[in-house]
Amino acid sequence: MNNLNQRIVEFRGADYQIGHSYFLPLQGIADEVEKLNCLDDIWNYQVVPLLKEYFYGQVDLLRQVLPSFFNQDDGGQPQSASGLVSLHGEDLVAALNKI
Template identity: 45%
Template sequence: MKLIEGISLNFGELITLIEEDKRDVIEVVLPYSKKLFTIPSNLFIIGTMNSTDKSIALIDIALRRRFTFVKMKPNDELINHPKSKELLKALNQKITEKLGEDYQIGHSYFMKIENDADFSFVIKYKIKPLLKSILWGYGWAKRCTFIIGTIRMLGAIFGDICGSVLNFIP
């Protein structure tokens, strides 16, 4: 709760100002310049949010009340590297089966991969930590088994590159 209290203390007025019905209506005095400030109604705010990060769940709820959210599902057609495309499909299939589609891994992690060295780097420094954070609060030991099975299956296809993902288990 401390995190949310800090956010409301520091960003409460700003979060209120960016609500669509408050733009051009409410003004605040800026602390340093002492000038009046308002958000114009013709300002469109576009952002992204990692909805699988449950450590920000209360912030997520506060923001969802104030904005329109458009869900973007992973799109493997945007990935050129064949191994990356297969890994994303296989992991997301298992993740969807066991945790639900809201926990799927996005395609952006794999879009710039051009070779096996890039692929190995993304697995080690992006996918493994992401899987760890997704699984941490949701029965880590129980949930790991489906990921391990998928990685082993992919290891048979891709060799040691995917096999290295097994090292993410504490």
């Protein structure tokens, strides 16, 4: 989270940082599969749309903030018109750990 926010601060400023409250629902979940599903929902349906809004029309900057979420080799992952790949489960966790 800190690395993501550092990148956001670099390109947009401190006022645009992602708060921890997005991820609070994860604390109450013991089951790992359910936790991954919750993380998937939070990331793909709350955080990513927010970041797309922050960097609207500036895909190059969004790519610098989230490089591990852009398909480098066109490996068949579903992606948005911006080229942003929609990741799920362990793939999502791995990409988040690369930020």
